[in-house]
Amino acid sequence: MGWLAAGDGYEVALVEGRVTARSTAGRSAGRQLKSLPKAVREHPETDRLRRFATWLERHAASCREQVDAWMVSSLPVPTGLLARVWPDEAWQAALRDVVVVGEDEDEVGFLRDATADGELRLVNLDGETIRISPATVTLPHPVLLEDLDDLREFAAELGVVQGVDQIHRPTWHKPADLPEKATEIKDFAGGRFPSRFGLAARAASLGYRVSGGYATARVLDGERTVEPAVWIGEPYWGGDSETGSLCWRDTDGRVLTLGGVGPVAWSEGMRMAAALYAGRTVEEGKNA
Structure with a gap:
């Protein structure tokens, strides 16, 4: 302008x-x-x-939110759509250097360009520019990337700064030895806050929804939507509050067993619980 x-x-x-x-x-x-x-x-x-x-x-925030949603859901994205929005600076800032996977498992790299005819140009882990033009691509959640550590190391060498939190997004992998009927995780329970309002405000500032006594998120995990939920206290409670257990629910509100939670929903639920817990009041002194 x-x-x-x-x-x-x-x-x-x-x-x-x-x-x-x-x-x-x-x-x-x-x-x-x-x-x-x-x-x-x-x-x-x-x-x-x-x-x-x-x-x-x-507009820029909306573009980042949409690319983040594609990444968290790992849904196929039409290559033609990426080509159409690429000339827009806000879209390009959100998409540039996102890890993209094509139809072939070897077609993996950092997105560097999208041409008008639907061709994507990626930089792979060998440092080579590859050109792909499949009908759709995915922007995988990092917990699904087998070469995540290599991608992080290569990104550091290239000085890559992503517009969305993908390869440096904190991830958690589900343990293999979970109790068969367990339905909740208490790793991040007990984080104390001066008020329930403060805890709810932290959840909202991090982009999570506060509903009833829970902070929640919605994650498309495979072909179903799953809702991680962390207890944050009764609404309108005037005293101090603390984080409670983490569970996962389906769209009908039924609590899932931990074994029935997929890798993306597991990672995103743990990420939410950890982020809420990180804002707790930390006591100091020898009695802390």
């Missing part, structure tokens, strides 16, 4: 998402100003740019 006239002697533009002004007259013509003069702050063009900047922020 270029510079727009904003009254006598000034122009405004969006620079790195912020409204910036420059002078068009005198010795300082063309020089960007450190702050907006009053006349510029109140100009309609400045207000229009502010509103546009807000829209761009929301």
Whole structure:
């Protein structure tokens, strides 16, 4: 976006998402100003740019949320769709360097480009650029990536910074020796908070839903939707509160046995419980 006239002697533009002004007259013509003069702050063009900047922020957040949803669900994504949205800078920022898997198990790499004719260009673990054009690809959840450690190491070498939390997303693998009829995990129970409101607010700030006495998430695990749930206390409770057990439920509210929880739902549930627990009040001193 270029510079727009904003009254006598000034122009405004969006620079790195912020409204910036420059002078068009005198010795300082063309020089960007450190702050907006009053006349510029109140100009309609400045207000229009502010509103546009807000829209761009929301659009970028929406793109990241959609790519994150594709990744968490590991659903097939049409290659043609990626090609269509790639020219959009917000979509490209969310998609660039996401690990993509094609139809062949050897077609794995960091997404670097998507052409108009539906071809994707990936950088694989050998450092080679490969070109693929399957009908669909997946953006796998990291718990499903067998070469996750190698991908993390290679990403560090390349200086890869992903727009969504994929390869560096904390993951948990389900133990093989779980009790047959067990339905809950208590690894992150007992995290104390000054109030139930504070615990609920933390859950909401992390993007989780608060419903009744639980913080919950929804995960498409294979072909079914599973809801990890952590007990956070009765609604409207005025005293202090603490994190409770973690369980997994189906869409009808039935609690699943731990053995019936798939790898993605397990990892995402543990991630939620750990994130809530991390905000607990930590006692200090010799009696802590």
